[in-house]
Amino acid sequence: MRTLSYLFIGIFFGIVMYKSEAASWFRIYEMFQFQSFHMYGVISSALILGVLGIQLIKKNNIKSFFGEPIKFVPKDKGFTRYIVGGIIFGLGWALAGSCPGPIYTLIGAGYVSILVVLLGAILGTFIYGLLQKKLPH
Amino acid sequence: MGYLQYNKFQIMNWIFEPWPWYLAGPLIALIMFLLIFVGKQFGMSSNLRTMCTMCGADNAADFFSFDWKAQRWNLVVVIGAIIGGYIGAHFLSNDSAVTINPETVATLQELGFTSAGNAYLPDELFSIDALLNIKTLSILLIGGLLIGFGARYAGGCTSGHAISGLSNLQVPSLIAVIGFFIGGLFMIHVLFPLIF
Numbered sequence A: 001m002r003t004l005s006y007l008f009i010g011i012f013f014g015i016v017m018y019k020s021e022a023a024s025w026f027r028i029y030e031m032f033q034f035q036s037f038h039m040y041g042v043i044s045s046a047l048i049l050g051v052l053g054i055q056l057i058k059k060n061n062i063k064s065f066f067g068e069p070i071k072f073v074p075k076d077k078g079f080t081r082y083i084v085g086g087i088i089f090g091l092g093w094a095l096a097g098s099c100p101g102p103i104y105t106l107i108g109a110g111y112v113s114i115l116v117v118l119l120g121a122i123l124g125t126f127i128y129g130l131l132q133k134k135l136p137h
Numbered sequence B: 001m002g003y004l005q006y007n008k009f010q011i012m013n014w015i016f017e018p019w020p021w022y023l024a025g026p027l028i029a030l031i032m033f034l035l036i037f038v039g040k041q042f043g044m045s046s047n048l049r050t051m052c053t054m055c056g057a058d059n060a061a062d063f064f065s066f067d068w069k070a071q072r073w074n075l076v077v078v079i080g081a082i083i084g085g086y087i088g089a090h091f092l093s094n095d096s097a098v099t100i101n102p103e104t105v106a107t108l109q110e111l112g113f114t115s116a117g118n119a120y121l122p123d124e125l126f127s128i129d130a131l132l133n134i135k136t137l138s139i140l141l142i143g144g145l146l147i148g149f150g151a152r153y154a155g156g157c158t159s160g161h162a163i164s165g166l167s168n169l170q171v172p173s174l175i176a177v178i179g180f181f182i183g184g185l186f187m188i189h190v191l192f193p194l195i196f
Helices: A002-019 A025-032 A038-060 A080-096 A100-109 A114-134 B002-016 B021-037 B046-054 B068-090 B102-110 B134-154 B158-167 B171-195
Strands: none
Touching: A002 A100, A002 B021, A002 B068, A025 A038, A025 A080, A025 B102, A025 B171, A038 B021, A038 B158, A080 A114, A080 B134, A080 B171, A100 A114, A100 B068, A100 B134, A100 B158, A114 B046, A114 B134, B021 B158, B046 B068, B046 B134, B134 B171, B158 B171
16 A cells, blocks of 8 residues: 555656656756746745745644654755755756656656666766765765 | 637647646646655655665665665556556657757767657667667667666656756755766867767
């Protein structure tokens, strides 16, 4: 039952990523050229509702569908890892024109070449794992 | 009757068109909340670490020594996202062309992207023919490497930081998102003219 709910959420996510064109390389390029409000509208409207909803959940101690308390784990404090990791991610986001969610969406949409991006992303994760202890965080 | 049919037709048409930001953004927030309400969190890049561990990477680095089975739910989300991409592209769209700003089209055409304005992804990078080109192949592979490395170094990607983290007012996520934009802007404005 729970597994099915994850599957449906994933399907819903894949459809939204495709139909909103957030999975389109062109939309990412256009966003970084500041030539359309589209992506900024997508992100900011999601954020406004996200901030409001999370405040509501916290204030009212709303429970999950399964009656469990909802925990929000704060991100570890730091600066270097977020700015450096963020810049590296941003370079890849703009070059490949997709972030991890849309990579899966595009596989489903039938773009074989995106598998090369996925392979690169898995390798990149592996390289990070190997170097983790040597990198400043 | 005629009115109802007309209305139905309009709604159907609207689904097949690209979805506007004011529909897509709230739906993304809804997806995040659905995950929160089933006791999980929205983040699409941690799967990459799970896949490494499943391939035996835990023998190479401690970073991959974790109970990957506890992350199976997120792999199910991934399978869903693949199915959703298939449904979106094959059943919910008439035309895959992405109507970007004509100015953006002009800039891209100057860079050699003649498919700009007529496709979902540029043929110049994503067509099967382009895969046989060593330069294109390297671009896709390096793009992926940067995404995977950067996401794990920063502890999250667009979904984990820009949506989930910022929604929870996390300062680290704000720093990461600023980084995403510094990197993206540098790539498009400084490196693209050198690469393409």
